Amino acid sequence: MRFSCALETASERIRLVNVISPLIKAGYQLVSQRQEPSSNGGNIIQVVAKSQGAKTQADLIADLSAIDGCTLFKLEIEEDEAAPVATPIPSAPTAPTIDEKSVLAAIGVRYPDIAEVVTQYKASLPAERRVSAMHELGRKVGGGIYQRDYALGSPLKMSAAISRELVPALKVFSKIKARDHVITLVKCPFCQSSEHSHSGCHFVVGYIEGFLASNPAVGRVRAEETSCGAGSTHVCEFTIW
Incomplete structure (x- = not known):
């Protein structure tokens, strides 16, 4: 292998x-x-x-x-063509024994098909830690994707980085609408399984911040979910400063 x-x-x-x-x-x-x-x-x-x-x-x-x-x-x-696959790609981690390191490893294997992994990690977290842990997970994944796919190019200022890098990066998850510093995920996969909880979208907030903050031309950045479609349309809007 x-x-x-x-x-x-x-x-x-x-x-x-x-x-x-x-x-x-x-x-x-x-x-x-x-x-x-x-x-x-x-x-x-x-x-x-x-x-x-x-x-x-x-x-x-x-x-x-x-x-x-x-x-x-x-x-x-x-896989070696002469050898059978001994173990398939691991399934998404399941509660209650999930830790962030194993989740990141599963995301590394399954990316961009990670909604199930993220959702099961969210479900395993105690309510008081859910928002911060999902935000931190998103920050690490977003920062890693920037390093993997965009760090070798010339750093772009905020507006160009959003339209030319962040939007294409997010399109692997959902149809995207973008206007200035506002990004909308249509049928957001991270809140589709939720009736009302917004915590899945904190992963997206962290992803946006981690992705853009990894760009040396952007520096400090803040993202906020300004509209969530959990339990209804699953259309989620994020504003970036």
């Missing part, structure tokens, strides 16, 4: 060697690796490697998630 992955470190002190050493110890054969600074003060570590022995996809996700100080935000797997 050959795979490529990208991880963001929590600090610039966590470097390439801190990622590849545990992978080698876990029995992976490295093909290539690269390190570059992230806009959040850490590093982006990109690795291409092959598993050896009887490693499954579930084993791989567990090994990557166990690397200290790192968040997995991209994972692509190529």
Whole structure:
């Protein structure tokens, strides 16, 4: 099984060697690796490697998630044609044993088909933590997608970043309407399963803020859900400052 992955470190002190050493110890054969600074003060570590022995996809996700100080935000797997798939892509985590690290790993595998993962994570959270945890999850996913897909280009100012980068990034989830700094998700997948709760849309608020804040030309940014369609139209509006 050959795979490529990208991880963001929590600090610039966590470097390439801190990622590849545990992978080698876990029995992976490295093909290539690269390190570059992230806009959040850490590093982006990109690795291409092959598993050896009887490693499954579930084993791989567990090994990557166990690397200290790192968040997995991209994972692509190529199965050996001669070998059957030992374990399918893991299903969305289920309550009550979900932690953020395993959710981020599942999102890395299933992206952009992540609404079920996000919804089940939301359901597992106690009510008093739900808003903050969903916002933080969205912030990490949005920031990771910016680093993965847009960081290598020239940084754009806020208005251009919204129309030329954020809107295309959000279109993988829903039909989008955008006007100036207002974005509308038509049939928002993160509140469709909810009768009345707005907490699924806090994931989108965090995603927007994390995505734009990762752009060095934008800097500080705030997003707010100004209209939620949970329990009715599922048309959700977000305003960005």
